[in-house]
Amino acid sequence: MSAPQAEVTDAPDRGEPAVQLTGITKRFPGVVANSDVNLTVTKGEVHAICGENGAGKSTLMKILYGMQQPDEGDIAINGEPVKLRNPQDAIKAGIGMVHQHFMLADNLTVGENVFLGAENLHGIGRAARAKLAKFAEQVGLHARPDALLEELGVADRQRVEIVKVLYRGARIIILDEPTAVLVPQEVDALFKTVRAMQKDGFTFLFISHKLDEVRAIADTVTVIRRGTTVGTADPKTITSRQLAEMMVGSELPSPETRESTVTDRDVLRLDDVCLSVEGSERNVLDHISFTVHAGEVLGIAGVEGNGQTELVETIMGMRKGGGRIELIEAGGKTIELHKLGTLARREAGIGYIAEDRTRHSLLLTQPLWVNRILGYQTRKPVAKGQLLDIDGAREDTRRIVEEYDVRTPGIDVPAAALSGGNQQKLIVGRELSGNPVLLIASHPTRGVDVGAQALIWEQIRQARAAGLAVLLVSADLDELIGLSDTIQVMLRGRLVGEADPATVTPQQLGSAMTGASEDADETGGAA
Known part of the structure; x- marks a missing residue:
């Protein structure tokens, strides 16, 4: 379906405007983040803002919340012109x-x-x-x-x-990716709250990449592409595919991977891994044991706060726990990771996509080529012996930018200048460039648009087909089900069940994650 057919199906007029943005333009060095953006949000509606990473959504919302000021354009709240110089002004404006x-x-x-x-x-x-x-x-x-x-x-x-x-x-509430870390039952509860508040006269701006959820909750959808508004749609009459087409000019991607590449060669083995935290009566990790094989994606499902973060950080050596963690090289050599520090574990062949890219994956104030070096400072192509190879780092950063479609003015811009999705593509490119034997991917597509999501899924699929072992932690249940060969459910620091991605539904998996279902059959696998 062509883009023009998907664009500008005007939503019905629902009353007086709560928010009016007219001709909003915001420039940064080398980048025009917003260009003549026009947006009207009616009082009492849920108005969704959609667009790929780097489209200008976050900048626009920061302008509305007073965190940044536009170079051009006007803002009106409840029909009155306002100057929002800081968040305090925005709060005073409601x-x-x-x-x-x-x-x-x-x-x-x-x-x-x-x-x-x-x-x-x-x-x-x-x-x-x-x-x-x-x-x-x-x-x-x-x-x-x-x-x-x-x-x-x-x-x-x-x-x-x-x-x-x-x-x-x-009275006007901006919800920025509010369902990114919620299981389906929690999403339903949030939507129920939003609808109830809407009846009480509250107005919502809903920012999300999950198009099915956008269509379920929004009264109106505005799509932003490359910094400007390209259309307003009625979610009751437009499909997710059409919305995706408006956003990125392509159909919705799917994480679906059904052809098996799993081998019988062990790559990562955990045996009786435990972790305690001072002041806690129970183990944060409670006797965790599993194996990840070459060519396998093992998914870990769980509501956040049930030990997934601690599991990943224990495998990476960022936390010190008990038990055995072993990495098995292609030649059969076993490396006892639990005896090594984090850098040595990385050098043993672990690629690591951290759940919080700004804390554990990037130096935001440093240029992209410096970020290419992180975690690889002892290895080619960014090192020669004991010295860094700056030319090699710069050249390989250019390769990653091209191969992974990292949208940037150049490799000398700081990582903070990139949108979240482009930051994530840079990280994925870096972590798959070191020929790892194991990839730990923690929420690899959190907060990225459908285009970046499709690229990351495809890179994981290709690496899996080439024999890479992948440990995948994700709050996106469709992603978890689509990419994984096996799913382990984690609850209160324990592995409580196994789900078959070929048969389990997101609702069943969500029930198992919250402890609502203790029956193995309900997760489509064996407990």
């Missing part, structure tokens, strides 16, 4: 933002997180607690106000974020 990476302090309580910085509104006494209780009931937050945030699951943390913006008087 705008709140729930960030993809929650802006919360784990070592504070629910109440402290909500009250912090807003003490002048309702104090911190009875009136404040009454307001907190009211908003908590409104969004379905049942956690105690004195509960530490670190004790909450990811869905409740998100509810705390929503309560936080409501407490500050927001």
